[in-house]
């Protein structure tokens with residue numbers, strides 16, 4: 097017979113889990129999201145994503161918690177010795193005259209943004225964390241024509257969005273090619289991958305560090321166990 101106290105604590109343990117899944121299902125039930133197969137170890141994808149972001153998004157959106165130099169190191173824009181390729185970054189990724197040690201700012205100021213769009217384009221440093229990669233992947237591929245909207249477009253996962261369809265040209269160009277849809281989806285995945293990285297630049301390092309910590313604990317356990325045996329030998 098299970099004791100009431102234990103039963104209650106089990107219940108309190110399980111309830112939030114049940115509540116959590118219920119919430120997720122309800123939320124996803126509205127609009128199904130496409131799965132974004134992101135991979136933060138895929139450096140070429142992160143580099144392509146950074147380039148696309150700087151070219152197509154940074155005119156309106158900032159990534160104010162990251163410096164160009166940190167990003168360059170993290171996504172592998174470095175030479176064989178690990179030195180940052182400063183000129184490559186200046187020529188290809190910095191469009192607002194900033195320095196390599198600056199954070200990634202947008203050329204647009206808040207007041208302009210509000211005047212043009214009714215709402216200033218938000219900073220996207222944490223958007224992968226608040227919205228999730230699947231949402232971003234679906235959102236960027238879900239603009240559709242809607243003559244009633246100021247920019248002539250709307251979005252299935254973000255109804256009445258104030259952002260214009262800035263991917264229109266890229267999509268039109270790629271769709272004209274063979275396997276255009278796959279190429280476009282691939283480009284969007286690169287952007288989402290990059291935004292996921294931007295959401296927590298330290299995450300790769302943390303995972304690698306985690307493995308060493310676990311390894312340390314495993315080895316430490318062996319010694320602790322041997323020591324315990326040594327001490328208790330005399331007690332028994």
Ligand code: HEC
Pocket residue numbers: 148149152153154155156157213215216217218220223226227232235236256257258259260262263287
């Ligand atoms: C011409 C300016 C402009 C450009 C360029 C632009 N955006 Fe936006 N974006 C906006 C505005 C304005 C909003 C606010 C929309 C709203 O809240 O209705 C927005 C919102 C967003 C959001 C939703 C943020 C949230 O959680 O509410 C995401 C994600 C986003 N943009 C991603 C991008 C990406 C990725 C690019 C580049 C491919 C990009 N944007 C390019 C203007 C722009």
